[in-house]
Amino acid sequence: MVAACVCAAPVAGAESILMYKQPDGTRLYTDQKQRPNTGYKYLGHYGRAPYRVSCAGYRSDIMSQRRARYQPYIDQYAREFAVDPLLVAAVMRVESCLDRNAVSRAGAKGLMQLMPGTALELGVRDIFDPAENIRGGTAYLARMLKRFNNNQELALAAYNAGPGAVDRHRGVPPYKETLAYVKRVARQYQMYGGRI
Template structure:
C-alpha cells in the first residue's frame, strides 16, 4: 500500500451552501463549517437545510448530524452572492452520511482497486469534507472527497453526491497523482489540494499555507489511525 511521508499540522475545511436569504453559520465539532437556511431537531439529530427557494426552505436538501456535533451557531447578517454548484447527472438520493460499516466497505473497495491504503483514503475524506456527503466548497468542489466537476467527469463520476461514486472517483484521481509523482504521497496530496500545476511550478509542495496545512493534516490523521490500529492489536 502506498504511503511514505510523516509530518503534523492542522487545517480547516470550509463548505458553503448557496443561499438567497439571511442564514446561520454553523461550526461542527470536527471543524467543518457551513452556512444554512435553517435548522430542525429530529430526535437526537439536527437537520441543516442548505437551500432556500422563494423564501421557503427546500426540504429535500439538507445535512443531518448528531445534535452534539454542533458547537457554534452564528447569524449571517449579510449573505454573499449565491455559490451554485454545477448540475450533475443523475438523482441525489442519499442525504445522510454512510454508516461506519458502509464507509469502511467503500474505502476498502476503492483502496483495493487502486492499491492505496484505506486509512489514507479515510484521512483524505476527513480533511476534505469531514465525512459530509453533500459538502460543497466555495470553489464548487463536491462530496466526500471534494471533486471539482471537471475532475469528477474525467474520473467517470456521474453524481458526486453519491458516496460510492465520489470515493471511487477521488481514489482514481489520487491514484493518477501518486503515479505522476512516483508514489511521493506528500506531493500527491499537495496536487490533490492545489492542483498538479502548482506542484510542478514549485517542484515540490507549493508554499501555500492552506496546502501545507492540508498535507500535514492528512498525514497526521493517517498516522493517528495506524497508531490506533497498533494499540487495538496489542490488547
C-alpha cells in the first residue's frame, strides 16, 4: 500500500515540499533533503509549503474559480456523507484557501488539511489528490457532526482541535486558534449562503 508520511513537518518559510519514494514504494513528503545513500529515490518538488492564517490577499475571482473546480467533488461527497455542501466548501476555504498543495506547519495537507494519520485511517491513499482529500475530509466532518449531535460549532471545533479536546472542555476548547477557526468557518458558511 502506498502511503504518505512526513518525517520532518514543513515549517513556515519552507520553499517547497520534496517528494521521495522509499525502497518499499511508500512516498515521503518532506521539506528536508535526504542523503543520497539512504535508498530514497527523489521524485521532485511537490509545490510550495504555504502556511496562512487567512486567505487575505487572494482575489475573489481566483477563489471562485478554485471552488468551481472542486464543486463536483464537494457535491458528490456531501451527498454521500449527508453533509451540507456549503459547509464542506467553507471548511476547505478556511483550511487551505482552496489550494490543493497546501501544507501547514503541523503537517496537515491538501484542500481539507488532513493529517497523514487521519488520512490513512480514512482510506486516503494520495493526500494531495483533490477527490481523495475532499472525500476524506467530508467523511471526517460527517463523523464529527454525528459525534456531537449535529452541533456545527462543536463539530468544527473537533475538526480543528480534535474531538478529545472538545470532550475534555465540554464545549469549544478555549484555544485562540480554535475559537478563531470556528468563527471563520461559520462566517464563510454564511457568505456561501448557509444557515447556522
